[in-house]
Amino acid sequence: MILGGILAVVAGAFIGLQNIFNRHLNEYVTGWIATTFVLITGSIASLLFGLILDGMDVFDFSGMKVSYWFFGLVGIGVIYCMMQAMKRLGPTKAVLIGVIAQLIFSLIFDVTGFLVLPQVNLKWVDILGVVLIIIGLLIFNMKSKVQTNK
The missing domain is CATH 1.10.287 (Helix Hairpins)
Structure with missing residues (x-):
């Protein structure tokens, strides 16, 4: 329970930082390019960390439903909408x-x-x-x- 709370706080800090980085990035390129850049760099970093921490097991998709392959599309909405909201609200x-x-x-x-x-x-x-x-x-x-x- 304590570890879960700590991880949630760290995630919140990362989200706050990511939002600020996204806002700055969005000042130089369009929202769509910024979203693409964030998702590509995040995907590459995630794959590298996965390979380092889990080795080749990172590629074990056995038992995963086909629909789960599309859930990452929600991330596009998260990043794009948050960048646009920060532009308008701070x-x-x-x-x-x-x-x-x-x-x-x-x-x-x-x-x-x-x-x-x-x-x-x-x-x-x-x-x-x-x-x-x-x-x-x-x-x-x-x-x-x-x-x-x-």
Whole structure:
């Protein structure tokens, strides 16, 4: 449980860094080229790390469903939409809204058992947590507007 939490925090830090890098990259090339560049460099790095850590087992696709080959296409939407959102909102607001959307959709996917996930029972504290995060975002945005008006 502790290792999972640590890995989630590290992933969050990587996402924050990646978003900033993507935004800077997007200043020099179009969003589509930036997305392509990020996915290609990420794929190459991932393959190299996989080979180093897992050896040739990295190529064992036995038992994998054909539909899983297309799930990487979702990454195109993630990267492109986040770069465009940061261009319009700035990194902090774009990431905050993205995290809230991720939380809400993950909660919906867990509750409905979407894509054969184990179905989770929704508790009132889950809804309260999401509502509190949304209220925090609204307060954050309100604070930014007040500072801009001064």
